[in-house]
Amino acid sequence: MSAPRVLEVRRLGRTRYAEAHALQQSLLEQRVARAIGDVLLLTEHDPVVTVGRGAGLEAAGTVAMPVVSVERGGEATYHGPGQIVGYPIVLLDEDRRDLHRWLRELEEVVIATLFDFGVAGRREDGFTGVWIGARKVCSIGVAVRRWVTWHGFALNVHTDLAGFRAFQPCGLDPDVMTRLADHVARPVTSVEVEDALVAHTRRILGFDPDTV
Numbered sequence: 001m002s003a004p005r006v007l008e009v010r011r012l013g014r015t016r017y018a019e020a021h022a023l024q025q026s027l028l029e030q031r032v033a034r035a036i037g038d039v040l041l042l043t044e045h046d047p048v049v050t051v052g053r054g055a056g057l058e059a060a061g062t063v064a065m066p067v068v069s070v071e072r073g074g075e076a077t078y079h080g081p082g083q084i085v086g087y088p089i090v091l092l093d094e095d096r097r098d099l100h101r102w103l104r105e106l107e108e109v110v111i112a113t114l115f116d117f118g119v120a121g122r123r124e125d126g127f128t129g130v131w132i133g134a135r136k137v138c139s140i141g142v143a144v145r146r147w148v149t150w151h152g153f154a155l156n157v158h159t160d161l162a163g164f165r166a167f168q169p170c171g172l173d174p175d176v177m178t179r180l181a182d183h184v185a186r187p188v189t190s191v192e193v194e195d196a197l198v199a200h201t202r203r204i205l206g207f208d209p210d211t212v
Contacts, residue, residue, distance in 0.1 A: 004208035005038070007090075009198050012043040017068055017079065020045065020087070024150050027089045031148045034091075040201055041087040042194050045079040047163060052076075052141045054171075061167035072151035074128065074141035075171050078163040079154055082179070084193055087152045088201065097147055103128055103140060105204055106153050110138045112200040113155070113193065119183045129170070130155075135178035139170055157181060157193050 012020065020043050030036045049060045049067045052074035059076040060067040079085055092102065107123055110130040114121035114137070121130045121137065130138035138155045156179035164174040181188055202209045 005206055007202055007205070007207040008037060008039045010039060010041050011194060012041060014081065015043045015045060017045050017048040017050065017066070020085075021068075021070070024087050024089065028145060028148055028150045031089050031091055032146045038091060038207070039089045040198065041089070042197070043085050043087075044081055044083055044190065045085060047078070047080040049076055049078050049167065059167065059171075063166045065163075070151065071143040072141035073143070074139070075169075076167055077139045077141070077154060077169050078159075078167075080159060080163045082159040082181075082190070083154055083156050084190055084197065085152070085154045086197060086201070088149055088205075090149045090205070092144075092147045092149065099142065099144060102142065102144075102149060106140050106142070107138075109197060109200045109204050110140075110153060110155055112204065113196040114180065116196045117180060117184050117188060117193075119180065127170070132178055132180075132183055134176070136170070136172065136176050137178050137180060137183075155180070155193070155197070157188060157190055 027039050047065045049063050050070045051057055051059055052072045055075035107130050111121040124131045129136055129140050138153055140153045142149055142151045158181040159179050161177050164177045
């Protein structure tokens with residue numbers, strides 16, 4: 001019988017983007033070297049716009065906040081308080097080395113999390129991420145090194161959506177962005193959404209559900 005796959009979860013609270021990025025890089029190098037196991041970082045960032053490989057820094061428009069070019073796929077997006085950002089540092093087994101599959105699995109984690117709050121999430125043809133009706137609630141962009149993943153997803157829970165309005169997030173009209181809090185009839189805390197994300201990440205990606 002094979003040993004259970006363990007996912008360590010680190011809840012970082014609010015971080016500056018540079019700090020979380022440096023931690024990702026350190027964990028990525030350790031995971032590539034097989035010095036640690038798989039890790040999921042959960043955080044929310046101070047306001048920042050990150051720009052992926054699919055665009056140049058001009059995609060951030062004239063935003064009055066830091067703009068950072070990063071290694072993930074995709075274009076420009078906003079991160080800020082009230083948004084849960086998840087960074088899975090995961091070694092993909094040989095039978096899972098398909099980045100399209102990885103993106104679909106991350107989408108499924110978010111869709112299952114939304115379902116826990118009575119909200120129907122969905123995919124949109126031609127785009128990566130998760131939508132509620134006609135509006136986008138979660139952006140996803142990843143990178144991989146020697147089949148270890150990093151970067152990940154950004155789920156708007158009670159984010160101030162004004163952060164998206166000075167540019168075209170993911171190349172889209174900024175008004176397309178939404179947040180979970182606008183689709184449920186009760187207050188939703190980041191902690192309970194994090195709990196659901198952890199549970200579904202472990203279930204969908206095949207990790208032991210009982211580790212802390």
